[in-house]
Amino acid sequence: MLITYRIPTLADIKKVSEQIMLSYVSAYEGLMNYEFLSTLKADHWVPILQESIQNGDTCLIAEYDGNIIGSTVFGTAVVDGKTYAQWHAFYLLPQYIGIGVGHLFYQKIEEEMVRQKCIRCTLEVLSSNDRAIKFYISHGFKKSETFEVEENDMILLCDKMTKDFR
Template identity: 30%
Template sequence: MDLIKIKQADKNDLEVLALLGRITWKETFASLFRRKEDVANYIDNNFSISIIKSFLKNPNACFWIAYLNEFPVGYAKIEMHVDSNLVKGKNACKLHNFYVLNDFHSMKIGLQLWNKILEKVKEQKCDKMWLSVLHTNDKAIQFYKENNFYRVSDFNFEIGTDSFLMNIMVREFK
């Protein structure tokens, strides 16, 4: 039987997080770009070892890695105490990253990652969580809706020569 384990990541997981970040982002978004160099620049800038190292040093950030039979297959990152112009809370947090490798989708790995996130949110007494998701990312939007997120706004995110319409979604916690 397949065994899914979720581990809170630390500095020893730096390289695994950088690789998972780079590969999952490319799997999800690369085909939407007109120019390959915009993809290459984005992943080089956002998933370098030094960037992930700085994220891991942020005391308000929390990462998890999902393992399937000990193989790393997904990761998530939240950051505590992050308001946006549109989402104000007493103690709002942001879901920055929530990704499972394509080969392992629909195996409830995302759900187990999400359950770990929920434990942290309760422990930290966050009152709101928000995220941005590409408006055409039906699978992720469906997942978020099933977990009580609702859309509050949209914005355009420009990367290189392309522009992407993003939905901002929020979930409240009592």
């Protein structure tokens, strides 16, 4: 399976948004409110992606056979001369989960973070998302705290996870 990785163009944003929507609904089915998930539209993430890119965040997509099968977004911040990554999103279409695609994509993501001189990555994940937590732990992330957020009329328990690159 030959998967390619690249930064999406503005023309790709609608397709990336649709891929995220399909992946998001699949990932959070049973973990989030069905009424919320069922209202998501294919273009839901278009303004979010546009704003993220305008803010200087890095977006990467994974493609197979001409189709976008995965995407990720992370931002960086420089504090006291050191660069840190804040990983906002990582989604694969459900049919590509469990066959190694995510691990290969993660390698590309970490390579890009390190290329941008990041020394640490922080992410947030639903505490009930066991599959994602196991994935992140398998790549060296450690849970640093648990917290609650209120989002879309839901109270969600989340874990903050970090990984040092050096």
